Amino acid sequence: MELASQVPSGPLTQKWDKHIAELKLVNPANKRKFRIIVVGSGLAGASAAASLAELGYNVDCLCYQDSPRRAHSIAAQGGINAAKNYQNDGDSVFRLFMDTLKGGDFRAREANVYRLAQVSNNIIDQCVAQGVPFAREYGGQLANRSFGGALVSRTFYARGQTGQQLLLGAYSSLSRQIALGKVRMFTRTEMLDLVLVDGVARGIVTRNLVTGEIVSFAGDAVVLATGGYGNLYFLSTMAAGANVSAVYRAYKRGALFANPCFVQIHPTCIPVSGEHQSKLTLMSESLRNDGRIWVPKKAGDKRASAQIPEDERDYYLERKYPTYGNLAPRDISSRAAKEVCDEGRGVGEFGRGVYLDFAESIGRLGAATIAERYGNLFEMYEKITGEDPYKVPMRIYPAVHYTMGGLWVDYNLMSNIPGLHVIGEANFSDHGANRLGASALMQGLADGYFIIPYTIGHYLAGAKPAKVTTDRPEFKAAEAEVRERLKRLLSLRGKRTVTSFHRELGHIMWEYCGMGRNDAGLKQALEKIPPLREEFWRNAIVPGVNEDLNTALEKAGRVADYLEFAELLCHDALTRTESCGSHFREESQTPEGEAQRDDEHFSHVSRWEFTGVGQRPNLHPEPLVFETVQPAVRSYK
Amino acid sequence: MNLTLRVWRQKSPREAGRLVTYQARDIIPDMSFLEMLDVVNEGLILKGEDPIAFDHDCREGICGMCSLVINGVPHGHQSGTTVCQLHMRHFHDGQTITIEPWRARPFPVLKDLIIDRSAFDRIIQAGGFTSVNAGGAPDANAIPIPKEEAELAMDAAACIGCGACVAACKNASAMLFVGAKVSQFLHLPQGHPEREARVRNMVAAMDREGFGNCTNTYECEAVCPKNISVRVIAELNRELRRAAFRPPPAKRAVGAG
Numbered sequence: 095m096e097l098a099s100q101v102p103s104g105p106l107t108q109k110w111d112k113h114i115a116e117l118k119l120v121n122p123a124n125k126r127k128f129r130i131i132v133v134g135s136g137l138a139g140a141s142a143a144a145s146l147a148e149l150g151y152n153v154d155c156l157c158y159q160d161s162p163r164r165a166h167s168i169a170a171q172g173g174i175n176a177a178k179n180y181q182n183d184g185d186s187v188f189r190l191f192m193d194t195l196k197g198g199d200f201r202a203r204e205a206n207v208y209r210l211a212q213v214s215n216n217i218i219d220q221c222v223a224q225g226v227p228f229a230r231e232y233g234g235q236l237a238n239r240s241f242g243g244a245l246v247s248r249t250f251y252a253r254g255q256t257g258q259q260l261l262l263g264a265y266s267s268l269s270r271q272i273a274l275g276k277v278r279m280f281t282r283t284e285m286l287d288l289v290l291v292d293g294v295a296r297g298i299v300t301r302n303l304v305t306g307e308i309v310s311f312a313g314d315a316v317v318l319a320t321g322g323y324g325n326l327y328f329l330s331t332m333a334a335g336a337n338v339s340a341v342y343r344a345y346k347r348g349a350l351f352a353n354p355c356f357v358q359i360h361p362t363c364i365p366v367s368g369e370h371q372s373k374l375t376l377m378s379e380s381l382r383n384d385g386r387i388w389v390p391k392k393a394g395d396k397r398a399s400a401q402i403p404e405d406e407r408d409y410y411l412e413r414k415y416p417t418y419g420n421l422a423p424r425d426i427s428s429r430a431a432k433e434v435c436d437e438g439r440g441v442g443e444f445g446r447g448v449y450l451d452f453a454e455s456i457g458r459l460g461a462a463t464i465a466e467r468y469g470n471l472f473e474m475y476e477k478i479t480g481e482d483p484y485k486v487p488m489r490i491y492p493a494v495h496y497t498m499g500g501l502w503v504d505y506n507l508m509s510n511i512p513g514l515h516v517i518g519e520a521n522f523s524d525h526g527a528n529r530l531g532a533s534a535l536m537q538g539l540a541d542g543y544f545i546i547p548y549t550i551g552h553y554l555a556g557a558k559p560a561k562v563t564t565d566r567p568e569f570k571a572a573e574a575e576v577r578e579r580l581k582r583l584l585s586l587r588g589k590r591t592v593t594s595f596h597r598e599l600g601h602i603m604w605e606y607c608g609m610g611r612n613d614a615g616l617k618q619a620l621e622k623i624p625p626l627r628e629e630f631w632r633n634a635i636v637p638g639v640n641e642d643l644n645t646a647l648e649k650a651g652r653v654a655d656y657l658e659f660a661e662l663l664c665h666d667a668l669t670r671t672e673s674c675g676s677h678f679r680e681e682s683q684t685p686e687g688e689a690q691r692d693d694e695h696f697s698h699v700s701r702w703e704f705t706g707v708g709q710r711p712n713l714h715p716e717p718l719v720f721e722t723v724q725p726a727v728r729s730y731k
Numbered sequence: 732m733n734l735t736l737r738v739w740r741q742k743s744p745r746e747a748g749r750l751v752t753y754q755a756r757d758i759i760p761d762m763s764f765l766e767m768l769d770v771v772n773e774g775l776i777l778k779g780e781d782p783i784a785f786d787h788d789c790r791e792g793i794c795g796m797c798s799l800v801i802n803g804v805p806h807g808h809q810s811g812t813t814v815c816q817l818h819m820r821h822f823h824d825g826q827t828i829t830i831e832p833w834r835a836r837p838f839p840v841l842k843d844l845i846i847d848r849s850a851f852d853r854i855i856q857a858g859g860f861t862s863v864n865a866g867g868a869p870d871a872n873a874i875p876i877p878k879e880e881a882e883l884a885m886d887a888a889a890c891i892g893c894g895a896c897v898a899a900c901k902n903a904s905a906m907l908f909v910g911a912k913v914s915q916f917l918h919l920p921q922g923h924p925e926r927e928a929r930v931r932n933m934v935a936a937m938d939r940e941g942f943g944n945c946t947n948t949y950e951c952e953a954v955c956p957k958n959i960s961v962r963v964i965a966e967l968n969r970e971l972r973r974a975a976f977r978p979p980p981a982k983r984a985v986g987a988g
Contacts (some may be wrong), residue, residue, distance in 0.1 A: 145865040160850050163892055164794040180872060216866070224859050225921045227884040234875025244910035252885060258793055259888060266860035273856040281849065304841055333788040360891045367761040372769055466832060474792065477816045480761075543865040591776050593769070621753075635776055642743075645784050645841040646776060 097350075097701070099716060100504040101205040107188075107723040110209040113505070116557035117548055121674070125150035126668045128554055131298055131313040132156070133340055135268065136165030137261055137535060138518025139319030141542025146266035147276035149547055154311050155268065156280045158302060158335055158648075163265045166321060166333035167538060170257025171378035171471065172241060173249035174535040176214040181238050187211045192723065195424055197243045197530035198498075199691060200674045200725035201353070201699070203718060205505060206524045213544040214536050218250055221542055224263040228252050238635040241379055241531035243423035249532045254378055254470045260535055262315065264424070264542070268680050283309075284648065285340040286579075288316065288347045288514065288574045295514035296562045301580070301647060306640040308573050310564040315513045315550055318344060319542070322497035322519040324357065326656045326663070328600020330494035331363060331376040337652040341501050341520050342659050349509045350701040350714065352502035352522035354659075355667035358529065359609050359676045360495030361427035362403045362486075364478050365447040374493040375478055377450070378471055379531040382420045384455040385488070387411050387427070389448050393438035394532045399449055399487050410434055415731050420696035425528035425676030425689070428492035432609050435491070442489045492609060496534055498525045501668070502716070506549035507541060512557060515550060517541035521697065528675025580640050583650045588633035594652045595630045595657070599623070603660055612680040616668040620661060624708055627657040658707050665702070665710060672696045693725050732758045732824035736771065738783055739831045748840065750829065753783075760820035764807065765790060765797065767819055768830075784843040792816040792956065795891030798898070799844055800831040805895035805954045813893065813956040833894055835903035837941045848894050850940040851908060857936035859912040861921050874964040878966055880918045887914035889957040896920050896951035896959075902943030907951040909933050910963030927974040934971055 104117045120128070128151050132143040135157040143155040157165060177190040191211035195202060202386040218236070222228065228250050238247040252259040271277040282303040289297040289310065297312040323338035324330035339651055345351045388407045395402065410430055412419040422430070431448045434440065442449045456464050465472070472483045479489070500522040501509050507523070509514050518538040525537065565707040606619035630653070638644040673682040673689035674696065682690045698715040705711050734755040741748025755771050765787050772782035788796040797814040801807035822828065828842065838846040847850070857924045876884075890911035897903050915929050916922025922929070945964050952961045 136761070141865070148864040159788055159794075159796060160848055161892065163852070163855075164788055164796050166789060166794070169789045169791050169793050178871070216868070218871045219868040220863075220865055222871040222874075223861065223863045224886075225919050225920055227881055227888045227915065227919065228871075229885075230876055230878045230881040232878050233879055235872050252888070255889060259885075259893070262888065266855065267863075267865070269852065269856040270860045270862060272852075279852075281852075331791075333794065334790055335788050368759055370759055370762050370770060372763075372766050375791050473811070474816065477792075477812060477818065478763075480818070480820055546863065587779075589777075591773050593773060601878055637776055637779060638781055643784055643845065646782055676884050693944065 096572045097510055097714070097716065098504065099203060100506055101203060101419050102505070104210050106204065109205050110212055114548055117552040120551045120555045122150055125154060128152065129154065129313040130315050130317060130550065131311050132317045132319060133298065134165065134319035134321060134520070135265070136167035136319060136321055136518060137257070137264060137538030138542045139165070139317070140261065140264035140268045141539050142317055142319060142517055142546045143277055144264060144271050145543050145547045146317040147274070153271070153277045154280065154313065155277050155284065156283045158282065158284045158303060160281055162268055162279060162281065163262060165261060166336050167261045167535070168258045169333065170535055171254040171376065172380040173239065173251035173256045173532045174217065174260060174530040175241070175248050176218045176250060176536070177211055177248060178215055178218060178577050180236060181247045183246045185248050189246065190214060190248065193244050194525070194530060194533055195723060196726070196728055197528065198525045199528060199728055200697070200720070201356070201674055201692070201718070202524055204720050204722060210362035210524050210537060210540050210546070213540045216544055217536060217539045221260055221263050224267060226252065226259045226263045238328070239380055239383060240421065243418070243421070243530035249380070251380070254468065255320030257535060257712050260539065262322060264539070275344065285320070286576045286651070288344045289569050289572045290347055290511065291562050291566060291568050294512045294557070294559065296559070297564065297569060299569070299576050301576070302474070304643050306644065308493050308576055308643055310569045312396040312562050312564045312569070314554060314559045315515060315542065317515045317517060317546065317550070318501065318520050319517045320520045322500070323659065324494045326600070326660060327494045327603050328597050329366065329371060329374050329604070331360060331374050334373065337655070338659050339652055339655045341516070344501060344509070344511070344514060347511070347515060348702050348704065350502040350703055351662060352499060352699050352701050353666065354663045354702065355607065355670060356498040356675070356677055357494055358424065358496040358498055359428040359492045361424055361431055361492050362450065362490045363493035364475065364496070365442055365491040366444065375474070375494070376495060377475060377488065377490060379424070381450060381468055381471060384467065385420065385450040385452050386454055387420050387448055387450055389434045389441060395439070397439070399451070408434070408439070417731060423528065423530060428609060428676055429678055430488070431492055432619065447489035447491045449487035450490045452483060453487070498522065498529060502699065506552065507546055508549070508553060513553065513559065515546060517546055528677070536575050576643060579604065580647065580651070583636045583647060584638070584640060585656065586631070586634045586636045586650070588635050590635065592634050592636065592646065592653050595626065595634060596653045599626060599656060599660055603663070607664050610678045611667050611678050619664045620668070622656065623664070630654065630657055661708070662702060662711060666700055669700065669713065670696060697725065732760065732819065733952070734758060734822065735827040737827065737829040738843070740783070740843050742842065744839050744841060758819050760818070761829070762819045763790065763815055764799070764817040764819065765815050780802060784845050786845050787815055790815040793891060795893035798833050798846060798895070800833065800898060802829050805833065805898040807955050810953070811956060811958050831941070833898035835897045837903065838894060838897065850942070851892050851894060851905070853940060854905065854909060854933055854936045855912065858925065858932035861916065862925060874920050876919060884915045884918035887911045887918070887959065887963050890959050891957055893956060895954045895956060897942065899950040899954040900943065901948065901950070902946060904945045904968055905937050905942035906945040906964045907955065907959055907961065909937050910967035911959050914963040914966045917966055917970060926970070927977050930967065930970040930974050967970070
């Protein structure tokens with residue numbers, strides 16, 4: 095399979111500008127003749143839907159929630175990066191590009207990452223114009239803070255609710271277009287299949303989550319902005335409803351899935367407190383600006399934190415990574431936390447936690463300053479754990495947070511299926527391995543506001559898609575398949591709940607394809623998943639009927655997809671015999687226990703082609719070309 | 732701990748609902764309220780019964796989707812908290828808990844505890860935005876905004892649109908919600924060109940949806956999970972009065988192009 099990345103030629107710094115100049119345009123009067131389907135209304139989906147409608151296209155936008163304002167981008171707390179250099183600390187587009195590429199362990203496309211850094215500045219301007227209330231200095235200028243993996247202060251924030259404010263900005267732009275009639279918004283609607291006509295993406299099949307009605311949408315292009323698949327692990331920081339179904343169904347229709355095993359583990363989550371737990375809550379990485387991370391030096395030390403004297407504490411990040419210290423990147427901090435817990439030095443009831451201690455900064459800055467910076471995060475922590483972080487250190491532990499794999503796209507954000515575009519977390523692009531804090535928000539908005547509006551016009555002007563309607567046989571066939579699958583799920587009258595299957599699958603994935611992976615473990619996972627899937631279809635219970643608001647049916651469909659999708663992750667992880675970012679292959683480490691990358695064999699994007707459920711997918715690597723930067727060892731010491 | 736739950740069950744918007752009693756057993760104090768309901772639902776599913784339908788998504792207190800009235804209080808008695816962040820350690824063994832949906836005519840029940848809050852979206856569509864297209868915005872620091880003003884805007888912008896304010900109000904008023912959005916833009920220069928149109932249109936939309944008026948009982952502020960102050964309602968009223976003294980907007984000219 096020969097698939098070009100469509101990266102433009104020329105010097106890195108000029109590729110995007112050159113490309114914009116060369117992209118085909120659609121006559122403004124013709125834009126209103128096109129209809130574009132946008133699935134998802136998070137940062138990427140809402141910003142894309144609004145921007146495309148502003149250009150004059152007709153847009154159908156869908157989300158599974160009751161309102162587009164609830165997409166999970168809303169939960170991002172810490173901030174969004176941009177290379178404004180407002181702090182005069184030497185930041186630049188090139189430096190942001192370098193930090194991001196390095197943070198991603200050189201497993202992203204150079205040109206894509208450069209473009210991301212380039213448009214980052216426009217994003218901040220756009221959001222301010224929308225009335226996003228970013229934090230300000232007393233002089234009225236925007237405030238910045240720093241995040242893991244960077245030595246400059248380039249993160250813009252709105253208290254601990256940056257994702258919420260950015261999303262509400264995009265949502266308000268989307269709302270304006272809904273009122274103008276340019277966007278038709280469909281809430282409580284879930285995409286269940288992609289429809290191809292003559293090999294081109296021309297529509298989707300959906301289920302109305304209130305009535306169960308199966309409805310098809312036809313359009314001239316489809317944009318998937320459906321977020322990540324972290325809930326595969328059962329426990330993650332994702333919203334409860336976030337799922338893989340839309341992109342997985344597209345994969346089954348022939349879209350290539352890239353780097354599925356690249357799952358970002360976030361170091362600062364509240365530790366698990368018991369088997370009942372349904373989700374993990376993230377504490378913003380920005381806390382690491384003022385919090386010091388430590389564990390007792392002695393294994394099995396069960397004393398309360400205050401009883402452990404200073405010289406019996408191990409500030410292991412500051413010790414091992416003196417340059418970055420507590421601001422070491424996410425993967426390094428996560429793995430370091432797992433290591434000290436594996437040594438028996440973890441804190442908290444289950445020994446799966448490390449302290450994030452604010453005592454020193456409260457002493458230095460006063461509790462009032464700390465409250466101003468992180469007040470809402472401290473409150474949230476207290477609500478969940480019942481402990482007051484102003485008095486005792488927080489306990490944190492790594493958790494699945496963001497998925498960097500996704501459907502493969504070219505430089506124009508189009509998948510290998512013509513007309514099918516994929517943006518934000520749903521695609522694999524830009525970040526490669528383990529991206530840095532505050533750049534996910536950047537990618538979602540870059541794709542939606544500043545990239546897809548240009549590239550989709552180029553596609554439409556070139557492809558000139560003929561009109562199709564939903565009464566074509568391709569739509570009828572896809573609808574029939576969707577109905578059949580729902581019927582099959584509703585016929586399950588076994589003895590186990592869907593949640594129990596989900597939990598078991600999650601355990602397998604976290605154990606064998608989580609923070610650390612090895613050959614034997616991955617092979618075990620590949621043996622354990624198929625029987626579990628088989629049991630699901632034999633022994634699960636799905637109550638109720640389709641023609642109703644049926645939350646159990648929604649969940650069952652998503653878990654059924656996870657049970658297939660999980661194998662893809664394990665195949666990908668098994669093939670990648672290198673450590674890269676948080677994808678730590680135990681066989682591949684330096685004598686000091688650091689991740690050992692293998693550029694000679696793995697400087698590529700692993701693209702997988704569906705070959706059937708339970709079958710090994712086919713691998714089609716896309717070599718990564720580095721014209722400007724030579725991949726270097728990633729050191730944060 | 733073991734609890735007795737009285738839960739509002741309603742099959743569809745057309746059918747009458749009623750309170751049904753369930754037992755919640757072996758509940759751990761560290762569970763969130765929604766995790767407690769998950770446990771009850773697992774039991775119902777195993778018995779072949781329809782699980783209790785309730786809205787939830789982020790479970791981090793920010794998406795605004797969860798919406799339960801617990802013992803008569805939207806989001807429960809813990810102040811400044813959404814249901815998903817309410818933990819069972821705040822209840823006691825043997826307690827009886829009554830769980831109902833938001834009750835307000837503009838928020839019809841879809842099923843059990845799930846309501847339709849699309850009226851809020853329509854109010855935002857009426858003017859809760861600045862009319863700016865993507866691309867071409869001036870440098871973000873071109874217009875300085877005093878920190879105090881930015882903080883007031885942020886206080887209001889923190890609204891998560893959950894609708895607890897409406898559920899707590901005897902008049903089902905949405906003025907805290909509308910006031911929050913009006914206040915956010917009032918304190919930012921970006922909002923000013925559409926200042927009068929925004930408040931007029933949003934209030935008109937609010938009335939159209941059937942929300943009532945504010946009578947200053949402050950129940951909204953008391954239940955707001957984001958502690959939005961009734962200050963925003965005062966600002967909303969002031970803005971509306973101010974707009975009344977301005978000439979109505981000129982009819983939009985039809986473009987020649």
